[in-house]
Amino acid sequence: MTECSTCGADPCANPDYCRACLEADRRREIKKGLKMMTKKVLKFENAEQLKPNPQELFQKVERFLARFVCYPSEHAYVAHVLWVAHTHCMDAWESTPRLAALSPEPASGKTRLLEISALLVPNPVEAINVTPAYLFRKVGGEDGLPTILFDEIDTVFGPKAKENEEIRALLNAGHRRGAMTGRCVVKGKTIETEDIPAYSAVALAGLGWLPDTILTRSVIIRMRRRHADERIEPYRRRVHCHEGHQLRDALAAWAAGIVDELGRAYPDMPEGVEDRDADVWEPLLAVADSIGGEWPKRAREAAVSLVSDAKEAEPSLGIRLLADCKTIFGEADAMFTYTVLKALHDLAEAPWSDLRGKPLNDRGLALRLRQYGIKSKQVRIGEITLKGYERADFIDVWKRYLPPPPPSDRSETSETSETKSDFQGPEAAVSPSNVSDVSDVSLAGDGRATKRHSN
Numbered sequence: 001m002t003e004c005s006t007c008g009a010d011p012c013a014n015p016d017y018c019r020a021c022l023e024a025d026r027r028r029e030i031k032k033g034l035k036m037m038t039k040k041v042l043k044f045e046n047a048e049q050l051k052p053n054p055q056e057l058f059q060k061v062e063r064f065l066a067r068f069v070c071y072p073s074e075h076a077y078v079a080h081v082l083w084v085a086h087t088h089c090m091d092a093w094e095s096t097p098r099l100a101a102l103s104p105e106p107a108s109g110k111t112r113l114l115e116i117s118a119l120l121v122p123n124p125v126e127a128i129n130v131t132p133a134y135l136f137r138k139v140g141g142e143d144g145l146p147t148i149l150f151d152e153i154d155t156v157f158g159p160k161a162k163e164n165e166e167i168r169a170l171l172n173a174g175h176r177r178g179a180m181t182g183r184c185v186v187k188g189k190t191i192e193t194e195d196i197p198a199y200s201a202v203a204l205a206g207l208g209w210l211p212d213t214i215l216t217r218s219v220i221i222r223m224r225r226r227h228a229d230e231r232i233e234p235y236r237r238r239v240h241c242h243e244g245h246q247l248r249d250a251l252a253a254w255a256a257g258i259v260d261e262l263g264r265a266y267p268d269m270p271e272g273v274e275d276r277d278a279d280v281w282e283p284l285l286a287v288a289d290s291i292g293g294e295w296p297k298r299a300r301e302a303a304v305s306l307v308s309d310a311k312e313a314e315p316s317l318g319i320r321l322l323a324d325c326k327t328i329f330g331e332a333d334a335m336f337t338y339t340v341l342k343a344l345h346d347l348a349e350a351p352w353s354d355l356r357g358k359p360l361n362d363r364g365l366a367l368r369l370r371q372y373g374i375k376s377k378q379v380r381i382g383e384i385t386l387k388g389y390e391r392a393d394f395i396d397v398w399k400r401y402l403p404p405p406p407p408s409d410r411s412e413t414s415e416t417s418e419t420k421s422d423f424q425g426p427e428a429a430v431s432p433s434n435v436s437d438v439s440d441v442s443l444a445g446d447g448r449a450t451k452r453h454s455n
Contacts, residue, residue, distance in 0.1 A: 057250050061081055065080060068235045070109050075306055084121055087147045088252050091263070092260075095283070098175065098217055098218040098219070101203070102204075102205070102208065104208065115237070128152050136170065154207045155206075157210050179198040216280075217279075258290055265286040266282075267282060320350075322401055324344055325344075336381065341365060
């Protein structure tokens with residue numbers, strides 16, 4: 001005999017009653033199981049029904065952003081939408097682009113762009129005047145990757161910047177997955193090293209320009225003030241935050257189902273977007289391709305346009321010098337140092353006649369060109385031999401650092417003689433006749449003139 005599982009007696013005290021109880025228990029378990037299965041099926045069906053349609057979702061995000069931000073172009077508009085979406089898929093990227101909203105003057109909509117972004121991105125950290133320790137702990141915290149929205153970034157990188165080296169290091173390093181920033185930590189009487197993760201999505205807003213180390217890793221939106229005919233909806237956080245958070249949650253749901261696919265994506269780059277620009281735009285184009293519809297086309301048009309606009313930024317003095325040297329050389333095979341300096345000083349809108357209160361001299365010219373591998377040498381022009389520069393030493397450097405000349409039906413020789421840097425305005429153009437005049441400048445203290453070398 002075995003002990004009854006219902007009454008516990010051996011033998012069973014009431015077999016008929018115990019069998020009935022056992023059958024009732026089984027029926028209850030079966031009913032409970034069926035209810036649980038039904039709930040799971042309904043939950044799955046509801047999840048499928050609630051799964052956002054990508055194109056409808058991004059249309060809503062577009063409309064929401066356009067209500068509060070006056071963009072300089074549709075391309076900037078598209079880039080902002082895609083950047084917001086990419087912040088929800090940070091596990092998919094090897095590199096995250098910075099979003100840089102810059103303007104020459106205040107009241108151009110930069111802060112508003114960050115405020116609206118804060119409603120749509122995950123874990124926003126709105127930073128203006130923060131300490132390095134605070135920012136490091138946010139990025140390396142356990143609450144998930146933050147999205148740093150840094151306003152007034154010109155106080156960190158601009159001429160008013162003071163002791164912000166640690167923040168600059170974090171922003172420079174954090175575009176790449178796995179990047180770390182190292183710090184020394186004092187614990188009692190010992191000093192230990194500490195590695196803090198730096199990888200995070202960052203949007204920046206400020207006046208003027210930023211260092212190349214940031215700009216070359218950024219999608220740049222040149223904001224501008226609205227004129228009287230451009231209208232946007234007044235923004236009040238307490239009124240609009242709920243709608244923005246609903247879109248944020250919908251973007252998170254969309255991203256959860258596609259992040260693995262995005263991590264395997266290698267989108268095709270449009271012509272003109274390569275090297276570091278391709279690293280910047282790869283996540284945004286991958287997002288656009290996953291949405292489908294018109295988004296892949298719009299994203300690539302935006303990439304080409306914004307990358308092209310970024311090239312028109314104020315060049316470094318080194319690049320400006322190479323461009324101006326190309327302008328003044330024209331067809332000449334060689335020029336004396338004195339002639340080069342005189343021509344540089346006379347170029348319209350060029351900085352060479354007033355560098356910190358003094359004109360560029362022969363030593364400064366040599367130092368600036370030497371970093372590109374160009375050195376002065378003894379050159380002979382006509383009957384005169386003096387220190388100068390040869391065109392042949394510039395040709396490879398011009399190809400590497402200056403934009404190619406625009407296509408033209410004119411011959412290569414004609415193009416060379418009239419080429420001017422893209423950084424120069426029309427007033428700075430030098431015609432072939434002017435180049436000849438520059439080359440024929442008389443030497444100081446000598447009645448002889450330098451004759452341009454002819455082929």
